[in-house]
Amino acid sequence: MRSIQKVLIANRGEIAVRIIQGARKLGLRTVAVYSDADRHARHVLEADQAVHIGPSTVAESYLRADRLIAAAKAAGAQAIHPGYGFLAENADFAQACADAGLVFVGPSPDAIALMGNKRASKIKMIDAGVPCVPGYEGADQDDATLLQEIGKIGFPVMIKAAAGGGGRGMRLCHSQDEAAAQIRSARSEAESAFGSGELILEKAVIGARHVEIQVFGDQHGQVVHLGERDCSVQRRHQKVVEESPSPAVDEALRARMGEAAVQAARSIDYQGAGTVEFLLGADGAFYFLEMNTRLQVEHPVTELVTGVDLVEWQFRIADGEPLPLSQDNITQQGHAIEVRLCAEDSRHGDVPQTGPVLRWRVPQGEGVRMDHGLVEGGEVSPFYDSMLGKLIVYGHDREAARLRLRRALVDTTLHGVISNIDFLQQIIQEADFASGDFHTGYIPAHFPDEQRAAETPDAAHWAVAAMVLYWDDTWQLYSEADFATDMLGWMSANRSEQYLKLRWEDVEQTVYLLNEGGRRCTVRVGDQQFHFDVDACDGFERQFYFEGVRRSARYTRQDHQIWVSFDARTWCYADLTLVPPAPPEAGSDGRICANSDGKLLDVAVQVGDQVAPGQTIAVLEAMKMEFQLTTPVAGRVVAVNASAGDQVANRQLIVELSVEENDDA
Known part of the structure; x- marks a missing residue:
């Protein structure tokens, strides 16, 4: 009999659902845990049992090792699977499980x-003969020593938190003039994120790829690798697109990197799933970055090209079984690509978003997989990471996978909260990505912030939004009045244009629509005209002939807002036709409010301070990211209503200013 028959998943969201599915394949029963915010979450509904572990904040729920262990005991579980994030790489938690x-x-x-300490792990890897980036990993952490070592390494140099990852506490330094400030900034963020300000220094390998090797070790001394994943498409050191195999790795290089990864795992008697991450230079040289001692977010691409269920392997190895396959029997076929679906505003610095899940539709079809934790009618809360799920596709080669992913992204619908779906589509269609020619600087080079911020709905999208609004109201009226559908478009009076007043963000547009009888209409946006012949509607998708071509748009209405997905773009409009005028720009009245639920890291002003437009007033942390709250106007601080360390709600008033009059008015 297996010693593990019931497992508690000490996590949430898509990874908790994934582990539940993997455990179910082996016949294991599952126990979910949930906070107040996750009471109706998908992972709770999927598990055999669920245990409440505390309030919504992670510090009082998912990071409480004592509550997790107590929940496992109460539910009769023999094992705990940590997923990734939270306590997955917490040695004290692993030991507490064993002690219990x-x-x-x-x-x-x-x-x-x-391996959780970059300094100690790098020293260990150097001793094991694994190639490492030149740098400094010494115990002397004095700022003066670090500045001296930076000078020896040469620029550019990467400053990294020794105790963490995910881009936190990481700074790219280009000159000695900025080195001291970058050290202070990295150390401060590292202390806040990981409780340790210890840093390491590494020579920055510019134009490198981020390539990682999946390894597995069992309790019998065997270690294998399952090939590589290319995770080079990143923004702010956070992975966005991952694929396997890497377009830059051939069989010979794969063998060398795989052997180095296995050597790294063997040197520490590694057991279970792990990932050894490397920087791969343009010259084919590779260097150890770190080892993640857990399942990775991007593990599905390895599963699709190897045919191995990595979660199943985790359970088997934890139960004392030997590795199911030897190295010679592990093969790769085809190509898999994964994109991370996040609740982020890609146009405005990838700011995390919260809101209701009004509409959620996942793509279907051969070679398409969506790992997610969303439930339509649920909520994206401010308490957790902004990643909502992962879309993974498989094809017989890279181009087949890329084209399948492009279609799957178009077929993915999320309305109610802003996401990065449109941005992912742009990446997948970009020429250099399509050719496989990219590195870790790909997104800043191809999609600079100013370019993304300049994106707006085009006239055709405005026209489709107006058309959908008009016909949705018309269909609803006819349905409620029980009119025959062949009466649609009938009028007893002369036909004339109607106007609809729409707003997208702070842009208002008056759109004119002429009902031409039947289901035909013309929409005028500025000096452009668009002709529609409206066909069917299933309550979510409107089908129509647009400029003679049959098209469709998916939409969701809530109050005076309408979300419209058309032509591979999703925009949210407000219907102001019958709505009173909107208030002035946020902050223009001197009221500086939180832009999201989160924790204040700093309040940079005091009562009486004089501030200028664009000045930072406070720093807010939300969904593991920091945001500068600035003032759009000049003025004097008359009230400070919150302090560093306070948990604040979206739109909560932080600072009040006495606004200076504009002399040019």
């Missing part, structure tokens, strides 16, 4: 502790 008589589905506490 529970199987921790992961490596030993010693391996977690060693």
